[in-house]
Amino acid sequence: MSTAAPVPATTPDTPLGERLVPGAAGALAAYAVVVVVHLVAHLADAEAVANATQWFAVPWLLLALVVQTGLRSRLSRFAAGGLMWSWLGDTAPDLVPESVAFIVLMASFLVAHVLFVAGFWPWRRESLLRSRWAWGYGALAVVMVVVCAPRAGALTLGIAGYAAALALMASLSAGVHRLAGVGGALFLVSDGLIAVDEFVPSVAVPLPGFWVMATYLSAVLLLTLGVVRRLGSRA
Template structure:
């Protein structure tokens, strides 16, 4: 269904402006992670998820259940990006985990209708389970009192990544990259031996790429059936 607000042929529509702004601010943020100045890190980060959510809302041919829930998940991810600034120490970390836990649960609800087309009931799901087990095993010795919250979040993150594969190739890749991003955060927080160069750069690169792939996957999933993953008329897509 074409919306009446679509831009005329040859004009630059709002989705293109939002996509370009997301990319530009994302590049600035990544450069800041590498070279500074540090004071630019948070102002640029807090702009990114609203821009991506706005792009998804404008770019989607139809504002389906999937699109609406992914927009909500991006909004909750924004809370995970911004809430830690109001706290210090473990409270800041828990605020971040809390925001992103809500986002992961929302992603799971969004992707659940597509579970039959996902890797959930295939041998390939073993790879996700093993990845979670290895990551949890590496982080558990240093997690202390946050072991249970970390385990719950990790299970939800893994479920999201698996279910995203049912939405399409891009969404599945986005879920996997998002898993990597949060895995790097967990290693940085709980594994004393983990000390890579420019850790913030790698976390944010995978985070921004993962979220963008999930959003693009949601746009492209309008004609995919929940049962088989095959192309179908939009009226048969999950709502």
């Protein structure tokens, strides 16, 4: 009779332990400091400080993920790719002409969402894909496209593809861990605020920069922590 423990079908990646290693904890602490400074800068209308700190936020999350996981698993590698392209979405628009900055931003985050989807896909049966929440996320994606379409013009098809990828990522994220699920929902909120601010000038979002970044930076943090918790879970 074999005494080998069965391999759980829903956890294909190797457990890494529940506790954060010191380097990862330090990187998360640095992330928290940068985020606080960034959000305070938005409230204080310190645009230069807000722009500078936006460049240096997500790399701390990426460092924490690398140090904690060593990128030894499929999930951690795809999550790291999602964070890398999110960081490009934070920085690359500042380096291109203003006329194409929004397209570069949208393209960068589209790749990020696709990578997150690929990483989260093995846990689709534990996710929200078969729940009413998935219909809600899908409805929000449709609303986002409808709201943007009158002013988006040729970008409408691109926005439709982006919204679909975003809704799928948000639905799948809950299968990884409940923290990641909240992160996916916040990502949907953040991008919805961007859509309204960019394409619906008749709706005045109070402190749009602050709320967009507060929800986005919370989203990527929770996605990262959810990935770490999933990899640290034990059957």
